[in-house]
Amino acid sequence: AQSVTQLDSHVSVSEGTPVLLRCNYSSSYSPSLFWYVQHPNKGLQLLLKYTSAATLVKGINGFEAEFKKSETSFHLTKPSAHMSDAAEYFCVVSALSSGGGADGLTFGKGTHLIIQP
Amino acid sequence: DGGITQSPKYLFRKEGQNVTLSCEQNLNHDAMYWYRQDPGQGLRLIYYSQIVNDFQKGDIAEGYSVSREKKESFPLTVTSAQKNPTAFYLCASSIHLTVNSNQPQHFGDGTRLSIL
Numbered sequence: 001a002q003s004v005t006q007l008d009s010h011v012s013v014s015e016g017t018p019v020l021l022r023c024n025y026s027s028s029y030s031p032s033l034f035w036y037v038q039h040p041n042k043g044l045q046l047l048l049k050y051t052s053a054a055t056l057v058k059g060i061n062g063f064e065a066e067f068k069k070s071e072t073s074f075h076l077t078k079p080s081a082h083m084s085d086a087a088e089y090f091c092v093v094s095a096l097s098s099g100g101g102a103d104g105l106t107f108g109k110g111t112h113l114i115i116q117p
Numbered sequence: 118d119g120g121i122t123q124s125p126k127y128l129f130r131k132e133g134q135n136v137t138l139s140c141e142q143n144l145n146h147d148a149m150y151w152y153r154q155d156p157g158q159g160l161r162l163i164y165y166s167q168i169v170n171d172f173q174k175g176d177i178a179e180g181y182s183v184s185r186e187k188k189e190s191f192p193l194t195v196t197s198a199q200k201n202p203t204a205f206y207l208c209a210s211s212i213h214l215t216v217n218s219n220q221p222q223h224f225g226d227g228t229r230l231s232i233l
Contacts, residue, residue, distance in 0.1 A: 044224040105216060107159035
């Protein structure tokens with residue numbers, strides 16, 4: 001069965017310091033992985049995706065993530081947090097015939113990122 | 118600009134009433150999806166459609182119905198059989214089904230449904 005675990009429900013950092021949002025996954029097949037961001041009362045916006053090309057993926061707004069197969073992780077990082085980064089972040093795994101959701105996707109429960117001034 | 122439009126932004130339902138949430142996309146995407154989001158939860162799939170005139174139940178389809186008569190439109194009806202409909206509903210689309218194509222989903226801004 002496929003699963004996604006976002007290891008922290010809340011992360012608080014100071015503006016200008018690094019951000020680390022952790023995501024572990026399990027999948028019987030080679031997965032595709034996505035990170036999305038959601039601001040209050042808005043839909044989800046794609047930050048970046050991994051689809052078996054380069055393991056270090058660069059996304060929008062200075063975010064990047066590294067796919068580590070040996071650790072089954074896909075952690076999201078940013079060198080310097082900005083106030084506008086405060087939002088909910090979702091890790092998503094997609095794999096055909098994976099035992100995930102009916103459409104093959106599994107969403108993490110989200111990490112709420114708080115930026116302290 | 119291309120995108121997904123959900124309406125209304127806020128909706129109230131009375132006991133025993135069916136309500137319909139609208140979702141329209143002008144991205145020329147084949148696949149469309151409906152998700153339900155509850156506080157502190159990830160997204161849960163209600164229904165999805167790979168192509169016009171086809172749709173499949175998701176993980177929590179009971180109490181909901183959909184239609185896909187046009188490529189651009191994928192309305193969701195929350196029926197009176199759905200006993201706990203209060204939630205944030207998100208519509209999404211992708212070029213093809215994400216699991217088959219690795220194409221990401223694009224999301225609308227959601228409809229918040231509450232019970233009167």
